[in-house]
Amino acid sequence: GENVEQHPSTLSVQEGDSAVIKCTYSDSASNYFPWYKQELGKGPQLIIDIRSNVGEKKDQRIAVTLNKTAKHFSLHITETQPEDSAVYFCAASNQAGTALIFGKGTTLSVSS
Amino acid sequence: NAGVTQTPKFQVLKTGQSMTLQCAQDMNHNSMYWYRQDPGMGLRLIYYSASEGTTDKGEVPNGYNVSRLNKREFSLRLESAAPSQTSVYFCASSERQVLTPLHFGNGTRLTVT
Numbered sequence: 001g002e003n004v005e006q007h008p009s010t011l012s013v014q015e016g017d018s019a020v021i022k023c024t025y026s027d028s029a030s031n032y033f034p035w036y037k038q039e040l041g042k043g044p045q046l047i048i049d050i051r052s053n054v055g056e057k058k059d060q061r062i063a064v065t066l067n068k069t070a071k072h073f074s075l076h077i078t079e080t081q082p083e084d085s086a087v088y089f090c091a092a093s094n095q096a097g098t099a100l101i102f103g104k105g106t107t108l109s110v111s112s
Numbered sequence: 113n114a115g116v117t118q119t120p121k122f123q124v125l126k127t128g129q130s131m132t133l134q135c136a137q138d139m140n141h142n143s144m145y146w147y148r149q150d151p152g153m154g155l156r157l158i159y160y161s162a163s164e165g166t167t168d169k170g171e172v173p174n175g176y177n178v179s180r181l182n183k184r185e186f187s188l189r190l191e192s193a194a195p196s197q198t199s200v201y202f203c204a205s206s207e208r209q210v211l212t213p214l215h216f217g218n219g220t221r222l223t224v225t
Contacts, residue, residue: 009152042218043116043217044202044214089154097209098209099170100157100214101157102147102155102156105154
């Protein structure tokens with residue numbers, strides 16, 4: 001079935017370092033790839049998304065890259081800050097374009 | 113502007129009891145979704161409603177029913193709760209089906225004993 005693998009499951013960095021989270025997806029028909037940030041006790045919030053006709057997208061300290069041939073996409077956070085500490089989820093659209101399949105999440109800890 | 117509102121925030125049920133989780137959005141979105149979140153499992157889709165008047169099963173629909181009451185409201189019902197349904201439930205909405213961003217509520221934490 002459709003599947004999204006996310007790595008690593010936990011990531012600890014020092015403030016100011018960069019953080020990279022990687023995801024692979026199984027369905028070559030997937031064409032929408034959002035990333036969500038979830039803080040404790042809250043619902044996930046969209047931080048950036050990319051569509052299959054674009055290879056890279058950047059928004060301030062956050063960037064996402066997509067390699068459709070290899071079926072993987074990555075989230076890059078530069079100059080990390082303590083408030084970046086949260087759980088991050090990647091997702092990919094399913095073949096029918098009716099739902100998102102989520103990865104299992106990455107817990108990012110940024111220490112000052 | 114409240115976004116997506118879920119009630120209740122917390123609930124404890126005994127095995128076999130029933131309950132309905134409520135969700136409402138004020139963004140005039142067409143599509144609504146119910147996900148469950150379990151430790152180490154990410155978010156799994158239970159049911160979704162692409163538009164008012166339609167509902168479809170997601171990845172893990174067994175033991176649940178849904179009602180799209182109107183464009184704003186989408187409820188999730190557990191007819192006979194089981195311990196395996198202990199989870200955090202999230203409602204989400206989007207302007208159109210999945211190629212537009214999902215907006216999530218803050219969740220309902222359900223414990224079934």
